Amino acid sequence: MIGPDIAGIAGQLVAAADRGVAIGQLAAETGLDVDAAYAVQAELVRRRLDRGEQLVGLKMGLTSRAKMAQVGVDEVIWGRLTDRMRVADGGTVSVGDFIHPRVEPEVAFLLDRQPEPGEPVAEFATAVRAVAPAIELIDSRYANFSFSLPDVIADNTSAGAFVVGPWCSVPEGLDNLGVLLEIDGQVTQVGSTAAILGDPRRAFDEGVRLAGQHGVRLHAGWVFLAGAATAAVALRPGAHVRAVVEKLGTASLRAAA
């Protein structure tokens, strides 16, 4: 039996991102399962690296019960971050560079060393040098943000862009920091880091473990986006977006008008 066309699917997703035009779901018709979907993701990210981009970290997806229920799964997923996706804190993005961008507040970890796959939470503090408030801009390459689990994995878990605020030392508790998403100074989403698998450190553990299953190790200096603390909000041209995290501070971006 011939497996799904990994390179072909990756090509379609890369083209959708390059053109800024959504495509239909691919997994069902191509028989893409979760493992093959991660192979597609690896291939499409490899194409970005061939263009000169650098891998700078990992991101987690589906880390909230609400999102898992929405997609009908009970497992988290991970994607890859490149330097091209990073936007300076307070920087500007162009909505036109994306298909239908949404923003969500997160927390980011800065890796101090390469964590071992399966390393327990107890070792967390020694693998992470710093933590920061962050904004993730997600942008599904699928029409209407509508996808199956293999679809979203193949699409690099909807990665679009990200902003990391000022790094600070890891506070005593990370499991219940209040999180706000402000658009133009108005609070539009209210949540807590507890929405991230109960504790963002668990998302870190899961990320190390799941990426390890696919032969991917995290490196010192990498950024780890732990997952969204609230629902995502559509990014409008001209909007000023700020994530505010208790004890950590803020990260912001602006969408060009």
Added chain:
Amino acid sequence: MTVDYETAARELIEARESGKPCPPLRGRLIPDEDIDSAYLVQQAQVRQWLRRGHRRVGAKIGLTSAAVQASLGVYQPDFGVLTEAMAVPDGVEVPCGRLLQPRVEAEIAFVLGADLPDERITTADLIRAVDHLLPAIEIVDSRIAGWDIAIVDTIADNASSGLFVLGTTPRRLADVDLRLAGMVLEQAGEPVSVGAAAACLGNPLHALAWLARTLARSADPLRAGDVVLSGALGPLVPVTPGAAYEARISGLGSVRTCFAKEVEE
């Protein structure tokens, strides 16, 4: 429509005591938008409780989240009265038979150290008047069948009050970030509701200010010793019989409640 406050109050008290909910009061016993009459129905119930020897220990603020206000089409909070009979100790099992259709939500309890008789107050006055804070779980309930409530239904029904649980370690205002404090409500270790203090009118002190001003215009202003429940810091959760819930609020600690397995007949 002439509102018969006592009849409406009696219907709600009967529903509370029998455990059998009543149909909505709006359009039947209270005109749709008649908020003043709804509060008079609430007061008639409270008078009845006080006549039976119960003590007013504070107040609860409701309709403090943007989502709940939008769902009811109202853009102001409401309030109900707390009596000592509604208080349940931290972690002590609640018999389900005491409640009709309970839901739980995590809140901040303000305990006042001074009277607030004047509606001309600032944030500074409130900060001086708050003696300490406690984490709280409010067990809200509705005497209206199926929670089919409009604004006048919930106000008449004492702002859908049920029971409340206070934590036992007092904290100062300075210990808590009243805008950013994270909240998680867990059932068996799983977060079932998450939020932050800002979900309550942007800052729970705003809710307290609204209540203090509102009650300063009434015969019963807030007094030293009163407990004020701020309003929810996140979405409310329908109670599962037999379940235990723990609310944790950043800077405030935690508080627990649990429910009996079987609904008493």
